[in-house]
Amino acid sequence: MVTIKDISKKSGFSTSTVSKALNGSSEIGEETSELIKKVANEMGYFPNAAARLLKTKHSNNIGVLFIDEMQSGLAHEYFSAVLNSVKDEAERLGYDMTFISRNIGRKPMSYYNHCKYRNCDGVVIACVDFNDPEVIELIQSEIPTVTIDHIFNDCTAIMSDNLKGSSELVQYIYDKGHRKIAFIHGENTSVTQRRLSGFYSTCKKLGINVPNEYIKPARYHDPKSSGLATRELLNLKDPPTCIMYPDDFSFIGGMNEIEKHGLKIPDDISVAGYDGIYLSQVLRPQLCTFKQNTEALGKEAARNLIMAITDRKTFVPKQIWIEGELLAGKSVKETDF
Amino acid sequence: MVTIKDISKKSGFSTSTVSKALNGSSEIGEETSELIKKVANEMGYFPNAAARLLKTKHSNNIGVLFIDEMQSGLAHEYFSAVLNSVKDEAERLGYDMTFISRNIGRKPMSYYNHCKYRNCDGVVIACVDFNDPEVIELIQSEIPTVTIDHIFNDCTAIMSDNLKGSSELVQYIYDKGHRKIAFIHGENTSVTQRRLSGFYSTCKKLGINVPNEYIKPARYHDPKSSGLATRELLNLKDPPTCIMYPDDFSFIGGMNEIEKHGLKIPDDISVAGYDGIYLSQVLRPQLCTFKQNTEALGKEAARNLIMAITDRKTFVPKQIWIEGELLAGKSVKETDF
DNA sequence: TATTTTTACGAAAACGATTACGTTGCAAAT
DNA sequence: ATTTGCAACGTAATCGTTTTCGTAAAAATA
Incomplete structure (x- = not known):
């Protein structure tokens, strides 16, 4: 694995200069910046998420809580469609998606702790038992959350109408x-x-x-x-x-x-x-x-969560209602009364 | 956030002792071990995945590559069922699941690099274009992979028959x-x-x-x-x-x-x-x-991937065939010839 | 008793990045 | 001529763990 140290040695600049150059800091001269980037490319460098995360606390990763009573899980068509849309939009915005469970490495762990452990920047909560104390703990925590189809105080909710x-x-x-x-x-x-x-x-x-x-x-x-x-x-x-x-x-x-x-x-x-x-x-x-407009639901969920993450100070929780569309079908017969 | 340093101060033992005790090392005396665990509990400690990962290189996280041509994504019922089973089994074995995309933080990145960036211990590959050079790069890399419904050389495959x-x-x-x-x-x-x-x-x-x-x-x-x-x-x-x-x-x-x-x-x-x-x-x-037996497919995929991760040296790639079951239904009529 | 081994713990160096702060050199302002 | 300011880069601390290597005391062995 090639690190910024290697680049530092090869290019002759210090690691901090390398880091800054790679992150596009204006502090570094254009020439050196270009040179460093070139060397980094040649050496096949890419950053180590763990090291970066350790300092910055930003994981660029969002968690999803997605467990339904009926155990249908991803086979639940409505929710899996919503989730797919969350995933697409999150990826577009540069975030990955990790499932949050109740255990890690065979040890039990609450949802909240799991999120902290994985350093999730935020969490999308869908299809769970919203009365679960652990879910409530997570929602009331400092981790930005958005819920789908359920309204909580001070938590952005994406609602199908x-x-x-x-x-x-x-x-x-x-x-x-x-x-x-x-x-x-x-x-x-x-x-x-x-x-x-x-x-x-x-x-x-x-x-x-x-x-x-x-x-x-x-x-x-x-x-x-x-x-x-x-x-x-x-x-x-x-x-x-x-x-x-x-x-x-x-x-x-x-x-x-x-x-x-x-x-x-x-x-x-x-x-x-x-x-x-x-x-x-x-x-x-x-x-x-x-x-229901699953695509819009998922997209809004991802967008708002990421907005909440990015503008943590100024972001105010809100409720977003997504409208759907009646499909008449043929199962309701015209009748006299 | 409470760290092992905090526990170290409070308990009077060094951070290394704390770390060892918490990880159940036999090197530490039983009494101290118990004491440290107690203090850790009281303080609400849990480890930081990033720091741990930085040292150990084990993320307890598996990636899934899951992009189909038709863009049905998770709405693809067969694959979402398989995936759900992968997720359940992986969680049971203490692993989380993260989706692998082609970009991270708005920067494009190959699947392989994405996996390395996220330090995935292994990857499940399903429902993708197996001719994609990036997919091939990933499969041929040092990262343990299992494929579903496709056979590659030297790569464990879970096959629906x-x-x-x-x-x-x-x-x-x-x-x-x-x-x-x-x-x-x-x-x-x-x-x-x-x-x-x-x-x-x-x-x-x-x-x-x-x-x-x-x-x-x-x-x-x-x-x-x-x-x-x-x-x-x-x-x-x-x-x-x-x-x-x-x-x-x-x-x-x-x-x-x-x-x-x-x-x-x-x-x-x-x-x-x-x-x-x-x-x-x-x-x-x-x-x-x-x-098709989606549950068995997913379960085997997760199990074998994690075996490959754990027993990296001794594990030999294999092909596992999962049988299905004919559902007669009523759409084929008895007919004369 | 003298020596070796074991037990139980600590010091310190990683892991790979980011970043606050310090240090230059040099041009512009006074 | 002196001071100031700024651009460009380096030093070193830091994030929270794990892990290697020491070391003292206790236990086992000769």
Whole structure:
């Protein structure tokens, strides 16, 4: 490995001069600067991140916290799409991305300590249990963080506009003539809470009566759980004409259950999902859903995190709402009321 | 930040003793060792990765090279599943995972240099253009690497058994009575080459005649491209009764084209995919496909890479074949011949 | 008892960079 | 002629560990 010492020897300048020249300091004369750079190139020099980091404390590396309850991990299409976008934008801005886990070298370690250990300049937090004390510890620490789809005090949040999304879906379903709309909502996350709120408020606005039995809890991103909820809904004396699901993925469970009941989508029952994952658009019939802008979400997350890192003093936490787009699909049937 | 110096002062022992005690060296007496650990705990000490790395050269961090031509990145379901498994196993073994890009801090840098810069202990290479000189440079370097789905000299490879997979598919389709089987094959990757070989050899074994016009090139993981190939196949004077696709994802393009032609799967034409991604099993009809064992692939990749890192001297490169499983689905119709 | 070995610890030198501060030489200002 | 200022470069400390090599005392051996 060739170091600045080697360059120093070969070029005859001191290591500090070499360092400064290589970092483009104006302190060094143009000629020497050029010479040093030339020598460095010839010798195949590149800096050692560890040594540099030890002094500067800047790693040019951001961490991502990305662990979901359902263990789907990177197979979670929505989040992996967001993450991919984070990665692309971070790379464009010169940052690498490292996954943060709870252990290091076989020793357990909190998220926060892990980040400090790895000297992450900042952290993107997505798809985790936001009630986890360790997550809270990390967010409240001095390390810049941005969260995706969850709002914390004094922490920049990139939010997919779930309220608006579910609201638009309800409006669309209403416009198609439906008045008996059921909602299966994922439990215990702020994301699904917002979707539920959007559902309620829009129903109220439109004057739709929603019996309690039309609201079923289910686990987020869990087809089985939504399947059970679907069964209950279909067995009601007065079943709904349209069922809204927590997310596209969960809908699959519902779809199977609807098939078992011998019903056809959308002729016998209408359905809508959420997310707009690829799958939803290749199903037959195409699923009516709300597509989240994963690319914008990830990009904004990376950009804002890096801004927070760079302008640490002046940066103020903010919330950024990313809008999505209704994909009508063909799973909601025009109906009379 | 509390350092071993602080512990040294507080405990009265030298920094070297502290370091040794903390690292469990047998050189240090049990009592002092316990005392030092206690003090370290009280003070909330944990090591600084940069400083440690600077001396030891071990980062406990592995890099992943993961850039596909189609830019689907982490949205590539097969690879993201593999990667997730790599991550889980690596974490279990005490390693973190960092993405390797071509630039760092806005400066371009080769993959190899990037790995050296970040001091990656090893690299997992997947889903890239294996002809890229930079990739080759990395593989031939002193950094331990494992490749997924591609064989290089002197480099451990974790291989999904594509030959066997496509072979089993052909056999299954044959058993269902089909004799006019077309094959759309992805271009230019060793993965798709193997699938093609499996197709050819099994056809030969079974005595199936394969006219040239039944073999269509298309881009791997590209629905549009497979859609075009499908159209050509359907327009043949003597069209096939079954079409095999490069992968499940590509099949979607074919599916749309088949729909456009007013044909029904599987009544009018049978189809088969490859990969066994989630999508394939929720399509109606369920897709006949070959499910690759992504979990085993990722796990083996991580395990072998870390073995290569740990036993650098004795480790010999090897090839590990991971078997998959045929998912019959309902897209291949029983037919007479 | 005299000698060797072992045990338990410390001093100091790395690792490879950055950076505050010091030192020149020389031109410009006084 | 003296002072000042600045450009251009060097010295040396520093970041937080690990590790080699010593060394004193204790234990084992002869």
